[in-house]
Amino acid sequence: MPFPQTETPGRLQTELMSRGLRMTHQRRVILSIVETAKQHLDAAQILRHARRLDPGIDRVTVYRTLKLLKRHGLIDELDLMHLEGEKHFYERHPQRDHIHMACLRCGKIAEFESDLFDRLKGQIQRECRFHIVVTRLEVGGYCAQCRTLSATRAFPA
Amino acid sequence: MPFPQTETPGRLQTELMSRGLRMTHQRRVILSIVETAKQHLDAAQILRHARRLDPGIDRVTVYRTLKLLKRHGLIDELDLMHLEGEKHFYERHPQRDHIHMACLRCGKIAEFESDLFDRLKGQIQRECRFHIVVTRLEVGGYCAQCRTLSATRAFPA
């Protein structure tokens, strides 16, 4: 049974298999979704997408697979400042860490890479003698558009 | 009825009152606990401490008060890398933001202030035209002690 998204194994799949884990049908589906996601997805969204490819997939399998991927450092878990409740979002672990900016007004999420951030991580490792495995830098505030909107609405002259 | 911890109003209490909010008995108790906490507490711990001063205080009141304080920017909510499940921890909003380092092995939380972090925030505000309200930088990894322990345990020569 061919699954379009799974024809090309993809990095996540390759990684998992190289670690000696069983490559099941449902894992292939979930991996392909996370791998090709255009935005940050939460568990429920991933489940919904997964069911389109395999209606039998269970919620629990999605949770277990995400936990597995996280444990192996293949995906990162984001809170996105809990803008939409307590759900978690996921993205493939990037080569270079980035910052997530969450607009408190429109909810838009932007990403930003920065040398300063890289240097900050280096400083932490050196000065605190702390070996960094994962980082999560999220900032909440107002994006460019909402800033100007808020200025006219919330702070009248 | 005198409540030792509440004799001196404390910054949080002063702040809340200056914003015209009602200073109830149970709020005073909760504020005093958050204010004088030596470590990061979660809602359940805060409730437990609060009940020692006023056994009648309800869980819900703790949650509502924390939400109120957060909304007013008086406390910060931390995830501490979800080392102990999905609970949230709280601390008084500091004058200067700091980084939280969570050891994945011993669970210890360390804090760190850094110029680079301050500069990074400045860069975000300028280059992304993003007005920062809150930041949350958490890193997970291995602290100095656990680093050496892991070296002898997990990475044998």
Add this chain to the structure above:
DNA sequence: ATGATTCTGCAAATCAGTTGCAACAACTAA
């Protein structure tokens, strides 16, 4: 193919946090 072992789906449970609502307490103004 076979079998040891790992995964899956189901159902039920857990855990943190929230909501509706009636009783109650703060602050205001008289």
Add this chain to the structure above:
DNA sequence: TTAGTTGTTGCAACTGATTTGCAGAATCAT
């Protein structure tokens, strides 16, 4: 001081996200 308005509390029940126990099913090495 009292009375009243309005915000706050406690209770109970609920929600939403995630987890657990377990029997049956699928994977992979042989």
